[in-house]
Amino acid sequence: MRLHNKVALITGAASGIGEGIVRLFAEQGARVLATDINDEAGRRVVQSLPGDCHYLHLDVARLADWRDAVAWAEQHLGPVEIMVHSAGISFPAHIEAVDEAAWHQHMNVHGLGTMLGCQSVLDSMKKLGKGSIINISSVESIRPGPLFVAYGAAKAAMDAVTKTVALHCGEKGYNIRVNSVHPAATRTPLVQQYLDSAADPAALEQIYAGMQPLGRIAEVSEIASAVLFLASDEASFMTGHQMYVDGGVLAKPYPAGEGA
Ligand SMILES: NC(=O)c1ccc[n+]([C@@H]2O[C@H](COP(=O)([O-])OP(=O)(O)OC[C@H]3O[C@@H](n4cnc5c(N)ncnc54)[C@H](O)[C@@H]3O)[C@@H](O)[C@H]2O)c1
Secondary structure, three states, rough: OOOOOOEEEEEEOOOHHHHHHHHHHHHHOEEEEEEEOOOHHHHHHHHHOOOOEEEEEEOOOOOHHHHHHHHHHHHHOOOEEEEEOOOOOOOOOOOOOOOHHHHHHHHHHHHHHHHHHHHHHHHHHHHHHHHHEEOOOOOOOOOOOOOOOHHHHHHHHHHHHHHHHHEEEHHHHOOOEEEEEEEOOOOOHHHHHHHHHHOOHHHHHHHHHHHHOOOOEEEHHHHHHHHHHHHOOHHOOOOEEEEEOOOOHHHOOOOOOOOO
């Protein structure tokens, strides 16, 4: 029970990594407010769980939704102690193919969504005198691939917000920690959809697996357990940290001719 009675607000909770985090946090005794824009799937997730788990609609790019969710949590569960921003979108487009709409969509969810999320939970955490914010970034924010220009830029914006909020909270003495988790390819509906769009999905998965020194893609539970650590009091001296859960991919040297 590493999160016993802690109130956690999780975005992107209807699917993939966010859903895995909701399930693990519930197991660990947290009182969970799961949020998403896919209400049907989000409600299904919380209905399948025992304990104090609830669902609310929250579009991460809408300030009003954030305010409503935090107010609901405070009224029914208590001040928010943990916020995990796992809502995400990602579709490939290199610089010659990307358009303004794709750019804004990625920036709204990963950049604006992170800023609004951090801003919206601060008062609640300040009331409590402690808090932990975890933003689900990506290896693409550190080493962006050419196919994901808008996604890589939006995840880099998420990282910048994470660090600046960590520094601000440190300077103010709020006892609020702000960190990011950076998965490499992880088996979720987002990735499965991408694999399934290839002529040979199994061959594409093998290519992804081959990029990781551990030789496979990650499972959702492996990302969720890193998030659990950062959310728990065990990580009480960690803030502004980028935790790579990447099978070793970022430890690899650049291939000859690429980068430093
Ligand atoms: N799966 C991977 O390989 C991988 C790798 C690195 C990073 N990530 C990141 O992890 C996070 C979760 O990805 P996933 O693979 O679980 O994806 P997923 O598609 O399975 O889940 C994403 C969820 O976010 C929700 N969502 C989308 N837009 C939203 C919005 N505006 N407001 C609220 N909810 C919204 C979707 O409805 C969905 O339930 C994303 O930020 C993604 O970029 C994933």
